Amino acid sequence: MRMPERAVVPQPEELDREFYRATVAAGALCMQHCKRCGTWTHPARYYCPHCSSGEFSFDRVSGDARVYSYTVSHATAESAWKDLVPYITVVAELTEGPRIVAAADGFKPDTVVIGQRLRIVTENKSEDFAFFWAQLVEGSSP
Amino acid sequence: MSTFNVSGKAAIVGIAETDYLRGAEQSILQMILSASMGAIRDAGLKPSDVDAILPPPGFVAWDEIAAHLGVPNVRYTVCPQMGGASATASLLTASMAIATGAADVVLMTVGWNGYSAIRPRPDARPNKRRFNAAFFETVKNYYAPYGLRSAPWWYSLYLERYAKYYNVPPEAAGAIAVACRKHAQLNPKALMRDRSLSMEEYLASPYITEPLRKLDCCVETDCAAAIVMTSVERAKDLPHIPVTFLGGAEGHPNRPDELINRKDVLDLGLDLAAPRAFSMSGVTKDDMDFLQIYDCFTYVALLEIEALGYAERGGAAEFVKNGNIELGGKFPMNTHGGLMSQGHCWGMNHIVEAARQLRHEAGAAQVRNCELGLVTGYGDLGDGSIAILGRGVR
Numbered sequence: 001m002r003m004p005e006r007a008v009v010p011q012p013e014e015l016d017r018e019f020y021r022a023t024v025a026a027g028a029l030c031m032q033h034c035k036r037c038g039t040w041t042h043p044a045r046y047y048c049p050h051c052s053s054g055e056f057s058f059d060r061v062s063g064d065a066r067v068y069s070y071t072v073s074h075a076t077a078e079s080a081w082k083d084l085v086p087y088i089t090v091v092a093e094l095t096e097g098p099r100i101v102a103a104a105d106g107f108k109p110d111t112v113v114i115g116q117r118l119r120i121v122t123e124n125k126s127e128d129f130a131f132f133w134a135q136l137v138e139g140s141s142p
Numbered sequence: 143m144s145t146f147n148v149s150g151k152a153a154i155v156g157i158a159e160t161d162y163l164r165g166a167e168q169s170i171l172q173m174i175l176s177a178s179m180g181a182i183r184d185a186g187l188k189p190s191d192v193d194a195i196l197p198p199p200g201f202v203a204w205d206e207i208a209a210h211l212g213v214p215n216v217r218y219t220v221c222p223q224m225g226g227a228s229a230t231a232s233l234l235t236a237s238m239a240i241a242t243g244a245a246d247v248v249l250m251t252v253g254w255n256g257y258s259a260i261r262p263r264p265d266a267r268p269n270k271r272r273f274n275a276a277f278f279e280t281v282k283n284y285y286a287p288y289g290l291r292s293a294p295w296w297y298s299l300y301l302e303r304y305a306k307y308y309n310v311p312p313e314a315a316g317a318i319a320v321a322c323r324k325h326a327q328l329n330p331k332a333l334m335r336d337r338s339l340s341m342e343e344y345l346a347s348p349y350i351t352e353p354l355r356k357l358d359c360c361v362e363t364d365c366a367a368a369i370v371m372t373s374v375e376r377a378k379d380l381p382h383i384p385v386t387f388l389g390g391a392e393g394h395p396n397r398p399d400e401l402i403n404r405k406d407v408l409d410l411g412l413d414l415a416a417p418r419a420f421s422m423s424g425v426t427k428d429d430m431d432f433l434q435i436y437d438c439f440t441y442v443a444l445l446e447i448e449a450l451g452y453a454e455r456g457g458a459a460e461f462v463k464n465g466n467i468e469l470g471g472k473f474p475m476n477t478h479g480g481l482m483s484q485g486h487c488w489g490m491n492h493i494v495e496a497a498r499q500l501r502h503e504a505g506a507a508q509v510r511n512c513e514l515g516l517v518t519g520y521g522d523l524g525d526g527s528i529a530i531l532g533r534g535v536r
Contacts, residue, residue, distance in 0.1 A: 003287070004289075007287055007288075007289065008282070008286040008287045008291075009287065010282050010283045010286065010287060012279075012282075012283045013279075016279065016283045020283075042403060043280065043283075043284065043400055043403075049397070068303065068402070068407075069299055069300060069302055069303035069306075069402070069407065070299075070302060071290075071295070071298035071299055071301075071302045071351045071352050071353075072349070072351065072352045073289060073290075073295060073298075073350070073351040073352075074348065074349040074350065074351065074352070075348070075349075075350045075351070076289050076291075076295075076351075077291045077292050077295070078286075078289045078291050080289070081289035084289070087289060089288045089289070089290060089295075089299070091299050091300075091303070091402050091407075098403060099402045099403050100284070100402075101284055101285055101288050101290070101299065101402065102288070103288050114303065114306055114307060129287070131287060
């Protein structure tokens with residue numbers, strides 16, 4: 001799967017840009033990681049929400065996740081997605097804790113269930129942005 | 143325990159709203175000025191009596207409102223930046239200003255061209271000034287690339303979990319849509335007047351993005367509304383029976399600028415605000431004669447009903463059935479038609495309707511002998527606000 005042509009490619013600033021740059025450079029999802037207490041935070045924050053430390057790095061996460069929520073869009077305000085309806089967007093909860101929005105990679109509306117296991121893969125679109133795909137882990141149950 | 147309390151100090155004394163239109167001839171500024179002047183006159187006051195302005199959280203600023211209306215001496219201005227929760231949150235802020243003497247007569251107004259903004263006339267320019275909220279960065283960086291550009295798509299990310307996790311039947315959301323539409327038939331200013339809606343029609347409505355059907359979404363309109371508040375002492379000398387602020391609060395989910403990384407994505411600011419507001423007011427949820435609940439989407443209104451304590455989380459379906467939220471039921475809701483069927487005025491229309499009800503001026507939609515009611519706001523990505531209002535000085 002490829003991110004739809006003409007879909008929004010953001011030009012993030014501040015910590016959002018650092019997050020995406022780390023992910024693009026690694027070719028895999030990276031997350032803000034507190035150097036003091038180890039908390040993973042997304043979106044990234046200047047102070048850790050757990051221990052208030054301002055010391056952090058962006059480190060690679062496992063990419064293992066579960067379906068926390070999702071929506072099936074039957075209509076869209078985005079011209080780039082008009083020919084793709086119905087499309088599924090998931091809220092994926094990573095093993096490390098944070099949740100991200102990701103596009104469903106190839107699976108059908110009637111196969112998605114809350115709690116189901118996912119694998120998150122990234123598609124680099126610019127030096128500042130990677131698109132996230134959620135793939136169902138076969139044979140998994142919620 | 144905080145002793146903070148401004149119950150019974152200030153009252154709504156003037157109300158006004160424009161028509162709810164799809165394609166207004168007037169600019170946003172003109173509509174806001176029209177509603178503001180209307181509310182000032184309704185209060186029996188003049189622009190020069192106003193000494194505080196709480197402007198909308200976007201589009202139009204306090205200084206141009208003051209300049210155009212001819213308010214010569216603004217002593218206080220502030221704006222809760224909470225989108226659809228701003229209007230109701232401003233009732234608490236205004237009451238605090240009045241109770242402390244920081245202000246005497248407070249003008250609050252909201253308006254916009256919610257319909258025309260995305261369907262401009264050929265000679266119209268787009269709005270230059272929008273809302274100042276950080277969540278737009280979240281949307282742009284993390285939701286929009288996935289085809290989730292505007293509110294129904296963002297909110298579906300958590301509303302589908304609500305619907306699925308708690309097995310919320312579509313008929314529960316439908317009960318909100320049907321009640322609002324039914325009440326709109328009684329309101330000469332409702333956009334959806336003369337367009338009835340049955341549960342069958344609701345259930346046949348196509349999905350936009352699950353769980354939201356087209357008829358779960360409020361109507362885009364061009365409109366403005368305004369209210370004026372002053373002290374209960376001064377209110378006694380003004381033309382209308384005062385509508386007294388008895389309690390109110392704002393609340394914000396943690397974290398407020400993003401939707402999906404809260405501990406529980408179903409946490410609303412209203413969960414935190416409602417107990418504080420009831421505590422201040424000295425009355426309870428069961429004392430309410432009506433509920434004006436911010437209804438940008440039916441499912442959001444269900445969550446608010448739960449946050450108010452009328453049902454456990456996931457249990458609003460029981461509360462809304464069998465006409466309980468319709469006129470004649472125990473807790474008539476959105477007696478003007480709400481955002482769903484009157485029009486989207488950022489909840490200021492809910493406050494105007496609450497005041498109209500408590501003055502006993504609601505015409506065919508009047509809740510007979512009503513004495514107490516509440517208004518809620520919901521904004522941006524879950525900000526909440528609430529005000530509890532009573533008829534007369536109490």
